[in-house]
Amino acid sequence: MRLWVTALCLATLPQILVAQSSPGTTAKPKPPAPQAHSDSPQMAPKAQLASPQVAAKDLPVRKVVLYKNGVGYFEHAGTVSGNQRVTIDFTSPQLNDVLQSLTVLDEGGGRIAGVNYNSTTPLAEQLKTLSLGMTEDPTSTELFGALRGQKVEVTGGPSSGLGGGTISGRLMSIETRTEKTGSDENAKTIDKFYLTIIAGSGAVRVIELTPTLSVRPTDPSLQGELDRYLELLSSTHSTGLRHLTLDAVGQGQRELRVSYISEVPVWKVTYRMVFPREADGKTTLQGWAVVDNTVGADWDNVQLSLVAGAPQSFIQPISQPLYTPRPEIPISTDAQTTPQTHEAAEMLNDALVAPSSPQMQASAPRKDLRQELKGGYQANALGSVSQSVAVNAENMAIGGPVGVGGARMGFVAGGVYRPSDAIAEGDVSTNAFDDFFQYSLTQPVTIHKNESAMVPILQQELPAEHVTLWSRNEPRPLRAVWLENKSKLTLDAGSFSIFESGEFAGEGLLDSIHPGERRLLSYAADQAMRVKITDQQSQRTLHHLQVHKGLIVERYMDVASITYSATNSADEDRAVLLEHPRRTNGWSLDEGLKPAEATPDTYRFKVAVKAHATEKLEVREHGPEFTTVTINPNQNTNAYLIDLVKRVPNAESELKPIIDAQAKLADLDQAIADAKKQEETAAADEARDRDNLTALKGNDAARRFVDELNHAEDLLQSTRKHTADLDQQKAAAVENLRTQINALNYDWDVTPKN
Template sequence: MLSSGEARVTGIEFDSVLSGGLSRSLAALPVESDAPVTYREVLESLRGIEVEIKAGAEAWSGQLAEVTDAPPIHLSPRAASVAAAGTGGKAPALEAGRQERAAVAPDTQEDLYLTLIQRGGAIRRLRASRVDQVRPVDPIVAGRLGAAVGALSGRAAQIRRSLRVLAESAAPVRLGYIAETPVWRSTYRLLLDGGRAKLQGWALVHNDTDEPWAGVSVELVNGRPDSFLFPLSAPRYARRGLAHPDESLSTIPQLADRTPDQIWGDNADGSITSMGFGSGEGRLGGSHGMGLSGTGSVMTLPDGSTEESEALSIGNLAEVAQAVGVENGALFTYRLAGGLHLRAHGSALVPFTQQDVEAQRLTWFEGEQERGRSGARLANTTAQTLPAGPVAVYEASGFAGETGLPRLKPGERAFLLFGVDLDVALRTAARRPEDATQRLVFEGGRLTEHFVRKHRRTYAVENRGGEGRRVHVALDIVKNASARGFDAVDFDEASGRPLGVLRIGPRSKLEREVTIDEALQRSHDVRSLSSRALREKADVAALTAADRAALGAAARLFEEVEKTDREKAAESASIGRIEKDLARLREHLEALGDKSGSPAGANPLVVRILALEDELSGARRRLEQLEAQREARLASVKGELDRLR
């Protein structure tokens, strides 16, 4: 609400917007908002109310005392035949039960009795089927019934309501309002012309209201401002809690056929699922905003698996992708040049930007078996944030393809792929990679090896087209790497992969040797190591003398661990043999039985079983001792490896 300062506004008055449950409750109707209202329920809502009833030329007034079921009126045979003749003179063949039902007046099969107590004390009973009109005498009751009908209407949100501005002067006051409209969307045309490019941005806007726009000033906001519906206009009674507009977008306006209070519902069960505005705790910040949260964790790699090294640094191929963005706050607003004229329920594409941008034509390869993809490296060199949207790409020869543009701040850039390049082919020949250990670290019972993996690859490119190409090859390497032999190195932020760039002229072939070094690490549990592996690492020249000495000592101690492992294997084999002999002898004893009546100690099978059981107990004790010995010797190995820091 705006004024020149001469008007003193004291308030705004409007009719309360009743929810379905409240309107039913005030009209004494059932409060279930979704259930249909029957004729009987409307009559029962008038019990105890002064009403006027008309039936033909007669009229009665009084208090409606009761509404009860009335039996149907049975017709005489003559009246039944007349009723049948009224259907066209054709009497259908009916069963006995259906004949009986046909002898009942059709409008009395589910009839009601209205019990009316008149002012003089007279009691009158009337059939509802014979009544033409029932009208409450009290205008307040009639108004409540009318309000209930309006709230229950499927077009309740479109009912016109008056708004009264309370002011102490006659000075003019200007009112502003917010109308629900669809979100605006962007679409682009990218015109590639050699090393130059022009980007045209068009906004698709919709006037989904019943009011035409005439010279409307339009501002397009590029961002995600918080916006929500809040049930405010209807009277509420303590049970409050909601603020749940989520990110999903619908093609149907929320207020097409319901008010915010109807969307919220009546919460008649008294349950409160969450607190909301007006109850001492606002929860909008967490209910409709978008956010990303993460938790830190320690990742344990499987033995032998590799990842980017945290201890070595030989290069950062992602640095080439860093650009300085211009931060203009959370939102960026485009103001259209002139007023917009748009009919009601109409849509329009309107231009919101047209500027020169930096774009390089390229051919993209994911791998040797993949076809080259036509693309462009687009940098947002404008001062505006570009919202996401589809892009139609054009070259001098005409339409080149379609793709999507991610949201780009000033200074940011993206790779756009929009077609297949049939003129460029790529072949790759690679030698087996070579690993060179640079450092060993022992921590948490795991030995981590930091090493450099050297790749030697040959890229053969053929360009059968009449124009030169910039070939971008997606590399399956980590960012902590260096690459020699490419004309340039780039980085794709979307996929997190480095890119090798090769330039080739028109109708030509190119073969290039490339060397790539990656800084990687792999981790091993100490129990999975071997004395041989430790001795090999002790001979690595890149390690310090202290580290080599620690590895050599650990290798010698691990030989004792391996000796214990061999003894354990032999003892386990002995236990297995004894258990098989025991099982066999027990089967023989069970099959033969003891028929001699001699004592158990005189039976050779029993004697043998007892001896084997003693032998088995001794073997199991020795195995337990060997396991303890192994753990002690393994602890000595860990003590030596702890020097690797």
Template sequence: MRAPILLTALALPAAAADLPVRSVTLSNAGLMQIERAGDLAPEASIGFRAPVEDVDDVLKSLLLRDPGGRVEDVRLAAQDLQAEAFRGLPLKPEDFGSRATLMAALRGQAVEAGGASGRLMDAEDTEAGLRVTLLTDGGLRLLLLREGEEVRLADAALAAQIARAAEALAASRSADMRGITIRLSGATAPREVGLTYVAAAPLWKPSWRLVLPDGAGEARLQGWAVVENRSGTDWNRVRLSLVSGNPSAFAQPLYAPIRVARPLLPVRAAERVEVAADTGARPALPEMSPDMRASVSRRLPAAAMARMAAPEPPPAEAAQAVAEASPGRVAFTLQTPVSIRGGETANLPFLEERLPAERIWWVQDVNVRHPLNAVRLTNATAHVLPDGLAAVYGATGAEAGAWLGDAELRAVALGEQRIIAYARDRNVQMTAAQDGSERPVGVAMTPGVAHFTVRKRQEVALAIDPRGARGRLVLDLPRRGEAKPIFAVTAEGDFGLRTEALLDGSATTLRFAWEQTVRQEVPLWDRGLGDPVLLRWREIDLDQDWRRMPGGGTGLETLEFLAMQLPAEAPGRAMLQGTIAALAEARRLLEAARAAIRTDTLAEAQLTRARAAVEDRTGAAKEDARKRLNEASQTAERAGTAADAAWEAWQRAVQAVLAQTG
């Protein structure tokens, strides 16, 4: 038996026209542009459905074209439709399970039923009909409602709320979709109206079929696009465009309610007084052992592929799309309308081109054993070729119709070249060796420092055995800081430095070198000592500091080693030889001064002992001690004079060194 009707005061919206999808533009930025258009009556509104996840984008980008009307507003149900519809009602969604549960949820409400008015107390389904108990002014009244009889709520506003809740309950059964209504006004005659919006979409995925020539010639390039319709609407004979570009795109939560958080100001109360209870004294910590203290502080192998035969005769021509290029963007528009049902995936041909091509060997790392099989393509079309994966096939000879491998094709601008590799040539072998050298080519002198100009050279030698095969080898070599290549560079890019060589079938060795000129300083002494001419030997520890002084240390040997490598015509070579000679003399005199100073040190020590002997002795022994003290004093005086003379001689040699370098 049907449930009695619960009357409401609900104003139903006017019917909305669902404009069909006329065109779809898919972008490689993960977006789609939907265009709907159709004839619209003067007072009609526009209605369509969109997935919930697209509503933010629709609200952000909706654009209406109406030659005769104006937009009043865009309406759709709240995101939390069901929760909002039941807010404040005495009902829950489960109360709509049966008429008895609905009536039970409305207990206490004022109603009219069976010609009587009162408050609904109870309702029960029976075989005879719905038995309703009302509380009237005269007491309880039992009513049996039969088919078609009504229970009318006295509160019209509550009735309208319940009706909206029922509508929301029905709509929530398809919670992943939302109906959107655009209300228009001002039109006086039928006209064609269109709307456009942009929403997220699966990427359209290009893939390529590349048929290679034997050697140099023309390669045949076919473009296919995998397209997925996830718009929630069927596309029936739409104009489909595939766009490759790099637009700026943002997402913003316009549909979801956003509540701004506010700081919570607490109600002030008296501060709590917290007291830690006294738990009594505890034993002292034990001393930690040393050990305890230390402990605390402490490429898938490629699967074998069977030879894949391409269809014979050669592949059929692919459907050609119309390419329209604009700055930073190219759109391929299919010439034939496309139909793709919602949730369906299609693979559509959109390009057929013939491009200049040359088959080459490609080396990206000289340390590998075999080079890559590759092809160099030139984009001779009038537009950019987008990124995609290419399945490479052969065209002639033993390769005719054979799958040769897969390759990644990155975006190619007009007139640009790209090298794509599809296999590794195991018939060609390579061995690489690297070496480096440094050689001084000039020298300049400043006081205390020799400034060498050093030429650094780095070299890579690549031995290649093509085993009779002929062709072009392209190598990508890394940049080496500021070192300049001394080989022909055909291109520079993210790959580094590109160079090329022609192989004639015989084994050969290719050499690639980089050179860099640097400055190298060789100090003749430690500048931290100050001016060596002003040094006093009695004020320094010569045994410790002699290596820091002119003639000491390894500066002389370093200069001699570098001088042997200097070319005879190198600038500054004669001055360097003079400096080496002067520095060698300074070393000889420094060694002599060190010897004299050591003698003086021994003499001073003997003099000190002699003085102590005089103090310790008496009588005849004291007289002998005085004689020895006199002899020790004379010896110390002669040693000191000799040390002074040797030190002055060394300082004169230092001045000669300064004269050479100044």
């Protein structure tokens, strides 16, 4: 309902525009639109007295450092002469980051007189200048509410109730009515809107608001207000560029540097592993970085660095004009006096104390977030970096053709048969610091705005072995590469593709691999291998028993064995890595059984399986297991203790007092339960005899029930006394059992003590 009503309201706007341009209509001039801040510099008084400035010039980007947390460090540099104005373009989303981190340095002894940028007043504040009183997202009810009291013309079709005619008057109100439609069984409720129009003659018309009804304001000034309102709504959808203007004041030619951070797309890493046709235990690892330029300026011949680190960063909306809410204080008015009488002077008057006026306490000023600039300017300062990787791309054509989707493929790979010569060995240097690492291209890079590029960051031969990986978590065997990072570089996390014998073999993902680490990288299913568990055994032997104050700890030595079977149906031999769960609570492998490597959770055993053959591997391990039982008077553990004595006959003499005490306590519990049943039966008999005696009161037969009642009462008293005696015996038995438990101290080992 709201959608078509809103559409109906907006449909009147073309009529408004026609009314404004029609002859004979006198429209009031539109209120002037709020002007954005001027791009012209706001110079200090001394700067205004200086020599005239030359025309503004652009300050190009010279250095870009991209981080993995989605921020980038940008540095603009250029030469200025005298009093010079320079401009830098940003997108609107960049502006908050720029204002928060902007650093400007005039290296020739000059100074920066001012930094200006084009801004806009928030829409909510601009709407306050209009008399309509509508919000940024008005409903149809709110729109008609803004037209209340205004002269309108209402025109409708045959179904509107107006017969295709037109009525004029003032809009009094719009109301919603909920009505039922259909039969009683299938009744539905719908909302209908009704307008109340007061004609010039005073007649009141209530008209249903239907899709065929048209409402047009006749006041030209109101038409101008609606037109201005729509213009403001439309202006919020246009983002455009923000132009930052800096006023550099000084003498002669000098270098000006501007740096800041900005939100940018995260740079991505993708690798290629190219294996030669004849296996030699090595692969050529080629790394590429995908970089996107979505900022407002071109990167022409910039020094590009890619950092795999995440410095802390955040966004504050400091580019938006903020309006602080202020308290609204009511206007004080003098009290109106009324005629009154006064008492005589002889009477005592009570002292009247005027109430003190309310005091307003000013709130504490808000704390500003300030950024402290430390030290002088460092041209290559990038924050905490653990490795600086300089990549020599001298032979690469940076300005290559634009690929699919606007991505600039400036670097051309050499295909899968021979690795690309884009990066020669020996062109990579490292510098360790903290836990970050960085790739820096030694040659300038050009990436225009709204374009992307693939940048080569690594090419090196590394040891790699093809294996088949199997684990219980993934029963299907996987083809994998056992890659060892023999380089001095940290391989950043990303995707990779495998090429074998000149063909694509699969792809996968890798985590960061530090120098010296070896990592398994799976990339395809191995359909020629079948791995299964053919045998599984376990044996437990009690090695130690300790009993202390009711706590019994049994220590067992477990010996477990699992037999794996691996069958190779391929024509080539396979190296299979079997992942076996690793227990870390004292368990160890049998002597002579060593895994190829171990992780915190698994052992990896390497098994060589020839073509069309089956190999088996038995993994034997041993370790302790513990069983803990607590003896207490509130729980009968005799079944467990009797079984324990059978397994450890030497413990019978120590545990027999506990067994006997628990047996006696169990007998008392049974006797108490029986006594309570007898007590309940005696109480029921006594109550029945008493009721019979009451019913036969005054009758000769009542004498017999008197004797029965006396007998029942004696029996009830006797059973209650017996139950109380048993409760006392149980309390004594519980205390005796507790004493026996606290005195129990026994230690037994399967190995005789010398």
